[in-house]
Amino acid sequence: MSEAGLYGRDTLGLATRVKALAVADPVLDLERRKPLLASGEWTSYQMEELALTAIDTVTLKMDFDDGARHEDIVAAMARIAGLQMPQRDRDEHIAVARWVLDSLLNVGTVDRDFSHLYGIFSNSTYTAQTFSFKLLREVPGPDGRPRLRASNEAIAVLVGAVDLDIASEQVAADAKLEALVRRGRLTDAHRAAEMALRRTVQYTEHIRTRLEGMRRDIRSVDWVRDVQSMQTEALEHIEDRINAENTIKDNLVRMMENSTEDTTPAQAAELIAILEECLRRHASLQANLQEVGERFRAEQERQSFVPPPSRTHVDLERQLLVPALQLPVRQALPLLGTFATSATPPHRPAIIYLPDLITGLMTPPAEPDGDDGLIIEPEFGDTQDDSVFSDEQYTAVTALLEHTDTDGTRLSELLNAARQHGVSAGRDNLDHLLALHVLGLFGAPRHDPEHGTVLAALADNRELNDARFAGHDLLVVHGPSASALPTDTGLEEGAA
Structure with a gap:
């Protein structure tokens, strides 16, 4: 860093060059991110070329009042993708183009800005700054549908400069x-002509952006200092550009007439077409600039001198609610619908971005700052869990199961015994507890290591004939664990 740069002047242009690198980074980042995509089949596409194609197409298709349509940009990129990978199908080319367009729009972020940190040396101190920019942005079109516009930074990516005086660069x-x-x-002039056309578009966008502030808030603009001086300077600049471009066009026409080479007329005709596009855009911008005075006065009248509209207040309860409640539903509904339509002002629908909508829906609600006093904390008392079955019933069921032997006892017999025992004990759900125990033994025998016995329930496809329960009439077997359970009779362990 030179000594002069330490006293508030960026003599080496570090900040400008860092901004230029930052603007190019989202385009270069496409190449870094393409191997990470789920498909994994897009690595052969040159994403940088597709991104520059998108920016170039938007730049050439937008004008002072309107932007470029999404489908036109996707089609232009899909055509280049088809040239890069002709063996792939059209659907993949369109999918790649849409991914590149979404990346240039920075879809998925709240403000859709790209940001980059850079520093400024001033008075022997280093101050970090944030450079926020957009490459492409969506704006409502005349029909309410979204349109694409290229920012000054995006156009600067094509011509290789950021933060330069646009008028001087156009000259x-x-x-x-x-x-x-x-x-x-x-041949070299063709590239220079394309650069001049992009500078023309960039200058038009620069003027349109400055006039946009006047439309938003007339109080933020001073007519003499801001609008009139800008109008005079821009009109003089446009007049010079029209004269210069007409001179170049005349030279090309004479070159076409006097040339003896076959390629010269065709090349000159292409240059003339580009120059005519520049002249058309200059004429459109000149017409808009000549109307700035009328627009300023119209905005001044609209924003400052128009009194607020006078409205009569409606007593909703006396004039609407009470009469509506006295009418039948079939008569009240049309009247209420007419009132709702008249009371709702017309508005242009906003452009809804699906990722932003999903983010808003998935964001948890914010915690309230304080207690509003409306939430009543419930008071829970101590309660006791009432057992469905008593200890005596568990003891009775255990005794019934222990009376089984190696020959086995049917579940139906055990249920009858449990019901008889339950009637005498005054509890009528002992059979339910028994059925639960037997079902637990089915497929999970209970081993008693101390006595060397096993208690199990087996199924032999015999249906249970019972008024309360249905399923298999399981065979409950209780015997030594060393002896094998009977299998020759077709008994199987399984689920009831």
């Missing part, structure tokens, strides 16, 4: 084009 571009035409270097 330099025209001068370079004129010199190349005068020397007969039409």
